[in-house]
Amino acid sequence: MTLKMQGALTSAQTGQKLGITGEAARQQLVKLSEDGLVDEERRSAGRGRPATYWHLTEKGQARFPDSHAALTVDLLRSVRDVLGQEALDTVIGAREASTQAQYEVAMAGCRSLRERVIKLAELRSAEGYMAAAEEDQEGGMLLIENHCPICAAATFCQGFCRAEKAIFENILGAGTRVERMEHIVKGGRRCTYRIRETG
Structure with a gap:
């Protein structure tokens, strides 16, 4: 650990x-x-x-949770091959909307960007991402995810990674910039996001 x-x-x-x-x-x-x-x-x-x-x-x-990786990838491949890429994009979009709605409810009491990022790290940790929030030296925040429980699915379909970044941008508020610095799917040890207020 x-x-x-x-x-x-x-x-x-x-x-x-x-x-x-x-x-x-x-x-x-x-x-x-x-x-x-x-x-x-x-x-x-x-x-x-x-x-x-x-x-x-x-x-x-491999000792860390993988959320039934083989089954997940097999199901995603079946959706794409049988129903088409558009259907797969629809499934990812539905998951994105559901996740965003859950996060918005959980963050209802958060006022500052710092509070929202800390709450987001708590939510992501509960989902198996082993996440932490840290203050950035440049005055923003870092969201660090030390594990990706959907790594196999995300490797198969990059739409999951795009959707997650979009969720972060939407729930952290207008005028917030989210920049991915490290990416597990691309060989990084972890996923790291630099989060700053642009306004």
Whole structure:
């Protein structure tokens, strides 16, 4: 969970996050490595020996929920092949409208952009996105999603990603700009959105 949320870490950094010694963390990471769940990489930081960073392998990533990926993709493919692309777009649009309506109800009491982004992160986490809201150094907010429970579906059909970005823009209010900085479907470790008020 720590590597999923934080990305690649050294044993010492992992231990610090878990409240244990770096050596205790290293022993656990070695066991996970033997099971094929994590792997190590050497990173040079100037002089001295390269540091060892640990990251999740594909097998480790698979330990997190995938919302029945194979079935979902099979159903989407069937809709497209039998009913056509327009029907698939209609299904995605209906999901988008339903999700947006739920989010709008949940955010009814939020006044500031910061409150809305924090609430959105809570809603997304409840859906399995392992989301967090952070303040951006440039004065805006970041919405960070460390997991994509619909990754297989989103890889098959990019319409899901376009729809989600559109939902964020709609519910966060007029004059809000949402910019995707990292994208899991395109090889990123996570999906990150920079959110700023433009007016």
